[in-house]
Amino acid sequence: MQFMVLLKADAKFEAGAPPDDKALAALGKYNRESIDSGIMLSGRGLQPSSQGVRVKFSAGKPAIIDGPFTEAKEIVAGYWLIEVPSKEDAIAWVKQCPSMMGDEAEFEIRELGCTGGL
Numbered sequence: 001m002q003f004m005v006l007l008k009a010d011a012k013f014e015a016g017a018p019p020d021d022k023a024l025a026a027l028g029k030y031n032r033e034s035i036d037s038g039i040m041l042s043g044r045g046l047q048p049s050s051q052g053v054r055v056k057f058s059a060g061k062p063a064i065i066d067g068p069f070t071e072a073k074e075i076v077a078g079y080w081l082i083e084v085p086s087k088e089d090a091i092a093w094v095k096q097c098p099s100m101m102g103d104e105a106e107f108e109i110r111e112l113g114c115t116g117g118l
Helices: 021-036 087-095
Strands: 002-008 040-045 053-058 061-066 076-083 107-111
Touching: 002 087, 021 040, 087 107
Parallel strands: none
Antiparallel strands: 002 076, 002 107, 040 076, 053 061
């Protein structure tokens, strides 16, 4: 089973503050071990929403909304694509993640669905 794991942003991330070196090293080790074990298929951090844009459709017409976006807790800071036997295994894998965002961090785990014709 494949899952997308989304790391939610916090105010420090949205302000563009980089994680400290110790946190980055711990996460790098976690990522390397996950890749070597075959769990992690892909993963990247994202730039703050101030550098992003949204395309919103209303009545079938696109509108462009430039970042930053106001609700930081709904902003995605990065992602992993993982392959594990079950949702429980995905949860267990995420629970082992070293925190880059201090004591408060939130991840969303979603199983990949249909390909939508891709």
